[in-house]
Amino acid sequence: MGLCFSTAGRARRPAPSLYFAREDDIINRVSVGFFRREAAAPRTGAAPFRGLSLRRTGGLAVPQISIVVPVYNVERYLDQCVKSILAQSFADFELLLVNDASTDGSLEVARKYGFDRRVKIFDKPHGGLGDTRNYGARRATGKYLLFVDSDDWVEEDMLRDLFSFAQAYRADLVVFNYVRENAAGPGSRVCRLPLRYPEFGRQAGERIIAELVGPDAEDGPWKDAEMLGSAWRRMYLRSWFVENGIAFGDERKIMLEDLPASLYAHCVARRLLVVGGAYYHYRWNPDSLSTRYRPHRMEMLTACFSLVERILRSQGRAEQYEQRHLAWFLRSAAHSSLVNCFSPKNPAGFRGRWREVRGILKSPLLRRAARSDYLSRGSRADRVVLHVLRLRFTAPVYLFYRIYSRMLRKRTSRG
Template sequence: MLFSIIVPIYNVDRYLKKCIESVIAQDYSDFEVILIDDFSTDKSLEIARSYEQFPKVRLITKEYNSGLSDTRNIGLTEAKGDYVLFLDSDDYIEEGCLSIISKLISINNKPDILYFGYFEEYENVAQEMKKFGYVSKPNLLYTSKEFLMSELKQRNLYAAACFGIYRRDLIINNKLYFKKGIFHEDELWTPQIVFNANTIFASDYSYYHYLRRTNSITKKEDKTKNALDIIQICYELDHIFKNVDTRILKKYIDNHIAKIYMKGISEGKLDGKKYRKYVNRFYPLKKAFFLKDRLKALVFAINLKLYYYLNDLGL
């Protein structure tokens, strides 16, 4: 079996049918779709059960809600395909995409990771934008180090796991599961999966339709936990990559960590006295490498509120 499509489900009854239909309507047969319901309280489970009649569909139900990371990990342990595709249950995939992707896998010598473009859509807006998470030159096969150097040199390493397809044995053999109980789990997972890969293909093909929902978790006002989780993620990445033996790559990785540290704390607005024990204002300044990020880190160290203001302006 070539593909295992993992679909975590939690309270998405408005979107779930479109998501599942986009998979089972594919003109390609060598796949399975694993639906994992994370103890939904709406009609999501009822909708998912209506697809159990399809031989390629497996439904797993959980007895309590434990979050996206745990749900994806269950899918990974159950998956049988050579490649894993993560599909959020409010999103959907392009008609005929699995046939195209299977050919790309074959002609590029079965790379460990394939990255693609995606279509960004907004609820109640009849418009979509084609975007790419990566910034490297497309339609090339990279080594892990080449891809990391290319992306990080351009101050980029897009974290969303859904915009890539991954060899299952790369994940399982390296025990690259998603950390449970945190937000922004992809920020921790993506650098590790890229670093552990042998080859990565960057395609200019787009198949994933990403819906920005008006009531999604990214729209919530209180992002304190988001910021605290980002701090934890940065320290973990720091530890994971502390022994990188290529000096310039280590500087690029450090700069990436500084960027997400500043961005996470800014979005969480951790400037109150009760958060002082969590926020190290000088941490990014020690790690930032590129001039633009060093200047940001300097402002971050001197005046957090000024940094938040400038960040909100997009500077």
């Protein structure tokens, strides 16, 4: 595994939406009649993080904030991203543009900004998003560290406000809110955590850890907390980030490569602050949720589950969060992988998709998770998903997800 963690030097954290957009009512509609027709159904290790090392600055002034922007084939969006950072009302920062062997004109766009002394441009062999973030973090020199994805943009007062909050509370980790921008058309939505701001201390930290591990069984104010595991949703004290060996995984081997790193960060944070500002604009593409196909999705999400489980064990939290984590596997791994099988971009025909569905149902981890009754206390959509995933036979599961995926695409296309 490319992502793990070390415990040395430690004094002792599209997680994406639980279902795709508008899924609850679709699941409920597909289940009506489906279960009328159905008969009753029969009931690892990783290597440690490579710690980052602090760099000497050779007497040069150290910026207060380092912003790492991984760049890969974003020629269309990079200008907007960089301009929003250079227009900050807070000027004491460095911007690291790290090109990950883009095949379009992204590197040329980045080089246009080389005139600004705050901008550093790097060109590296392709290694994926996690590797590119790690590369930038190793070369950052600021007191605080931020990550911004190259197709997104930020508010002009983001750095000023986050720096002021971090200094006032002497925070290791600052979490903030964001605006979800619809890339497929007009419309945006402010996404906030259901807290009183600013929230400082252990109570908020424990609540975020719980949400990163898995969902609440019952509906509540945290049910719609989205993108909580994203690297870009927090600012880190860089010395603390380095000392704890925080790093991101290889997205070619693990999906949601920033989730385990974010969980680990929250587990070891001594001074956590959550602020109310929605400073980050996240470009969200609803079409990709129902149409994008990702080969080996189940295996890559299983790898993410296993790594999170290992982190929880190392922190003495595995038993406390076991049921929530198994619920995450059912919703975010098994359910989404079955939807993935029926993507129109899946080149497989009937036989190939049948094998994919059958392979998912044979997962020992799925069988373990399906034995949990945690989701039986949840919404009707949760109970339907739990019922379907408990089925041992490929045919009814194949039929359910074939119908469900078609309905999801139609609903998404209508907006």
